[in-house]
Amino acid sequence: MKLQQSTLLGLYAVLELAKAEGGQLSAAGIADKFDVSINHLAKVLRILVRAGHLKAARGAGGGYRYTGNAKRTTLMDIIELFEPVSIEGFEGRDLPHGTDVEAGLAVALVEISELMQATLQSITLRTMLKIMQSRGGKT
Amino acid sequence: MIESEFTETPLDIRIRKAVVSDLPAITTFDERSDKDVNPGYWQEMFARYGDDHDKQLFLVCENGDEIVGFIIGEVRDWEFGSRPCGWVFALGVRPDVRLGGVATQLYAAICAFFKEAGVDKVRTMVARQNNDFHSFFRSQGMMAGPYIQLEKDL
Numbered sequence: 001m002k003l004q005q006s007t008l009l010g011l012y013a014v015l016e017l018a019k020a021e022g023g024q025l026s027a028a029g030i031a032d033k034f035d036v037s038i039n040h041l042a043k044v045l046r047i048l049v050r051a052g053h054l055k056a057a058r059g060a061g062g063g064y065r066y067t068g069n070a071k072r073t074t075l076m077d078i079i080e081l082f083e084p085v086s087i088e089g090f091e092g093r094d095l096p097h098g099t100d101v102e103a104g105l106a107v108a109l110v111e112i113s114e115l116m117q118a119t120l121q122s123i124t125l126r127t128m129l130k131i132m133q134s135r136g137g138k139t
Numbered sequence: 140m141i142e143s144e145f146t147e148t149p150l151d152i153r154i155r156k157a158v159v160s161d162l163p164a165i166t167t168f169d170e171r172s173d174k175d176v177n178p179g180y181w182q183e184m185f186a187r188y189g190d191d192h193d194k195q196l197f198l199v200c201e202n203g204d205e206i207v208g209f210i211i212g213e214v215r216d217w218e219f220g221s222r223p224c225g226w227v228f229a230l231g232v233r234p235d236v237r238l239g240g241v242a243t244q245l246y247a248a249i250c251a252f253f254k255e256a257g258v259d260k261v262r263t264m265v266a267r268q269n270n271d272f273h274s275f276f277r278s279q280g281m282m283a284g285p286y287i288q289l290e291k292d293l
Contacts, residue, residue, distance in 0.1 A: 071238070074274070114267060119283070122273035130280065 001116060007082040009036055009044040014053055014078055017066035018125045019132070024063040044082075051081050070129065076120035085120060086113050150202050150239050154248045157189045157197040157209065164206035165199070168233040184211065184229070196252045200232075200241050208232040210245040214256045219286065224260040225253030230272070237271075246279055264288060 003011075012034050017025055027045055031038040045064055048054045053068040079085055157165075162181045169181075188197040188211050200208035211229040218224075227249060232241045253261055262284060265272045 071278075118267040118270075118273065121270050122277050124274055124278065127274070127278045130278070134280075 003079065004083050005040070006044050006047075007079050009034070009041055010048060010078050010082050011075070012036075013041065013045060013064075014048055014066065014068075014073075015125065015128055015132070017054060017064055018068075018070045019129055020066065022065055024057060024065045026063040029063075047081055048078075053078070068125070070125040073125050074121050075123045075125075075128070076117065078125075079120060085117055150207075150236060150241070152207070152241060152244060153201045154198055154244055155201065156191075157185065157199045159185055159189070161199050161206050161209075165209050165231065168207075169209075169229075169231045188213065194256060196249055198245055198248055200245055202236060202241075206233075207236045208241040208245050210242075210249050212249045212253070212261075214253060214258055221286070222260070223258050224262055225250070225256070225258050227261060227263040227276075230275075242275055243279065 013030055016030055016033065027038055027042055031041045045054065045056070049056050049064070053066065053073065054064045055067045056062070056064050076085060162185060166181060185197065188195040192213075194214040195211075196213065197211045198209065199206050209229070209231050210227060212225055212227040214223055215226050216223045227246070230242060230245065232245075250261055261281070263276055263281065265276060267273075
């Protein structure tokens, strides 16, 4: 699974802001931390605001804060704002497959896709914050 | 006292070993109870895990004088070649007190039992579609282990 850059930025931003526990962070500060383009990040932040995960405060000293429910929001909820989570072309087990090769391959790929989805649906932002705390790294 | 997202009243909970008279309450909120569960299932579970055993444990959670949760597990030795470890194989919390910390306290209690029994790993298995249970065990720090469960129609 290779996540698109926007998806990764969305995950970085929402986790960074959830970690701040209601505190406000500037887009520039987040872009600086992850060494990403502020223009690209701003587009991603707008999507997260529209989805109700963040609130934006405009003007001098403005920024973003996390307003979602970290115990109920999963990695899947965030990723799906930016891209579908499935193996393209094999979303459903009942899709007609012309050849025995396609049909056989579909069984294997659907299994992989379902495992991936179950994992992403089970990891909440709160659980991610615990993992981040236990693994350490640059804050 | 802990807060539940679903009740205004703070929970006053206590974890203890199950007794036979707890079983009727447990069957009212065990999610498997409305399916094809053998009527003698819980009696058998109690006989196997409810008494004093070195390697099996059946705990309940009381909120005041009501049973609001249960957990069952055991230490299994060298299963599939793995070192002895604790297995949690049944867990239930009454729906109206979920997200109040009941399962967390039951899980902590059974992990303490496993540790006391001399094992350093706890495992469980959850249905892929059971997102609530999957999320709960992950929130306790559990991750995918080195084994994959496989099955086949016979």
